[in-house]
Amino acid sequence: MVKQRLVIILAVAAIWIFAIAARFRPNHVVTAGEPQRTNTQRRQTEGYGPPVQLGVLQDAAVNESSGIVASRANPGLFWTHNDSGDGPFVYAFDRQGKSRGVWRVSGASARDWEDIAAGPGPEPNRSYLYAGDIGDNGSKRTTIEIYRFVEPTIVPADAAARKSKPLLTAAAETIRLRYPDGSHDAETLLVHPVSGDVYVITKELLGSAGVYKAKAPLDPQRTVTLTHAGDISIPSLLGGFVTGGDISPDGRRVAICDYTQGYELVIGSGKPFDEIWKQSIKTLRLGSRKQGEAIAYRLDGKALLTTSEGVHSPLIEIVRR
Numbered sequence: 128m129v130k131q132r133l134v135i136i137l138a139v140a141a142i143w144i145f146a147i148a149a150r151f152r153p154n155h156v157v158t159a160g161e162p163q164r165t166n167t168q169r170r171q172t173e174g175y176g177p178p179v180q181l182g183v184l185q186d187a188a189v190n191e192s193s194g195i196v197a198s199r200a201n202p203g204l205f206w207t208h209n210d211s212g213d214g215p216f217v218y219a220f221d222r223q224g225k226s227r228g229v230w231r232v233s234g235a236s237a238r239d240w241e242d243i244a245a246g247p248g249p250e251p252n253r254s255y256l257y258a259g260d261i262g263d264n265g266s267k268r269t270t271i272e273i274y275r276f277v278e279p280t281i282v283p284a285d286a287a288a289r290k291s292k293p294l295l296t297a298a299a300e301t302i303r304l305r306y307p308d309g310s311h312d313a314e315t316l317l318v319h320p321v322s323g324d325v326y327v328i329t330k331e332l333l334g335s336a337g338v339y340k341a342k343a344p345l346d347p348q349r350t351v352t353l354t355h356a357g358d359i360s361i362p363s364l365l366g367g368f369v370t371g372g373d374i375s376p377d378g379r380r381v382a383i384c385d386y387t388q389g390y391e392l393v394i395g396s397g398k399p400f401d402e403i404w405k406q407s408i409k410t411l412r413l414g415s416r417k418q419g420e421a422i423a424y425r426l427d428g429k430a431l432l433t434t435s436e437g438v439h440s441p442l443i444e445i446v447r448r
Contacts, residue, residue, distance in 0.1 A: 174391075175431070175445040178414030182224035183439040188290040189218050192434035193314070194243035194371060195421040199254035200278040201227075202426055207434060210420070211239040211262060215274070216290055219281055224442045228285035229293040232258060235274040235301070239263065242371055242421070244325075245278065246318030249300075249344070254278040258299075259316030261327055266310040270350055273302040273316070273325060300347040306339060307352055314420060315372040315383060319343075319400060326374075327353065328383065331367030335360040338404050357404025359383070361390050370420040375428040382411070382431055384422040389413045389431065389445075414443045 184192060184207070191210035198204040198219070204227055207218050215235035219227040239262030248255035260272040276299035279285075288294045304327070315328035315336075323343035329336050339353035360366035363385060372383035381392045381403055389411035394403040413419060416435035423432055430446040 174409060175411055175447050178412060178443045178445050180414065181222050181432075181442045181444050183441055184218075184220060184224045184226075184434060185439065186218055186220070186226040186229070186289075187438050188216075188229070189220075189440065190438045191436045192440050193241055193420045193436070194259070194316070195423040195432060195434050196243045196245045196256070196373065197376075197423055197426040197432075198278065198281075199245050199426070201281045204281060205423070205432065206243055206245075206256060207421065208240050208243055208258060210241065210436065211237070213237060213240070215240075215258070216293060217243070217256065217258065217296070219279075219285070220442075222442075226286060226289075227281055228279075228288040229290050230279055230288070230296045231293040232274055232276055232296050233298045235276075235299045236260075238272075241314040242316035244316050244318040244373065246320055247323040247343075248275055248277070250277075257316060257318050257325065259313075259327070261313040261316060263310055263312045266312055268310055270303045270305050271313070271327070273304065273345075274299040275302055275345075275347075276300070302341075302345045302347055303350040304339075304341055305350050305352050307355060311337065311339075314370045317372055317374050317381065319374055320376050320378050322400070324400075326356065328359065328369050328372060329367070330369055332365065334367050336367035336369045340401070356401050359392075359404060359408070361385060361408060362410060363388070371422045373423040373431075375424045376426060377428050380424070380428070382422050382424060384413065384419050384433065386419050387413075387416065388419075389422055389433070411445060413445065414441070416441070416443070 192207045193210040195207045215232040215237040241262040242259040244257045258274040277297040311329040313329045317326040325341040327339045335358040338357040340356040391409045392406045418436040421434045433443045434440045
């Protein structure tokens with residue numbers, strides 16, 4: 128027991144050292160409209176331009192943005208949600224961070240929502256949102272839940288909706304998942320844009336993060352046992368500390384993040400998607416974030432956007448070169 132406590136203390140200390148070091152690392156964020164610095168004046172991300180702050184999330188009810196995804200039904204808009212402690216709400220916003228409405232997810236509860244994804248579902252040619260109730264800090268849950276519901280179509284009048292008086296989504300289906308090897312904490316939910324396969328990436332203090340897969344179609348009438356699809360070790364002090372992720376709309380890229388920076392894996396055209404977990408990982412500089420837990424591809428797949436925890440979180444974008 129003493130040895131176990133020592134490991135936990137050392138791991139937590141390492142997290143704080145890593146986070147503090149990252150905050151003092153040169154990682155400039157360009158404000159939208161600000162002249163960009165020359166290549167000799169800034170640190171480049173691998174394959175991406177410098178981070179640019181587009182705005183801030185203006186809805187003060189979004190105080191712990193823990194997931195982000197580009198809307199498929201409403202091009203140019205995005206969805207986010209809070210971490211544990213909030214209800215089953217999703218918040219829409221535009222590229223400047225301006226609120227475009229708040230929805231309560233009908234039939235859902237919120238124990239520890241950690242990420243959100245978009246993808247196909249039961250009805251063809253419709254976009255679905257997937258809210259991942261997958262957090263488990265104590266690694267005690269026997270199952271985790273994914274709430275799948277038809278993505279709302281947003282009209283201008285919806286911007287007036289707030290958390291105190293939200294709109295209501297279509298009824299959500301509850302998809303229950305079980306790990307094949309015991310409980311895990313996780314903060315990353317991915318949905319493949321073509322197959323609809325669901326991926327959960329665990330958050331590990333020590334060692335590699337596990338990638339677990341639930342193959343579509345997903346049956347809400349039974350508990351689905353995930354399969355182990357691979358492992359990821361990000362090039363940081365804590366190799367498995369993954370806090371968010373997304374699959375690009377073309378299904379060829381995966382972006383993940385930790386509290387301070389991002390990472391990307393790329394698969395060649397024509398290769399099976401699950402080969403992506405064996406690819407080399409590129410590091411992405413995401414700018415200064417208080418506590419980054421969310422990353423998503425833009426709808427065209429040519430850029431990544433991130434948010435952070437805290438009220439009026441900066442909305443940051445990096446564009447692929």
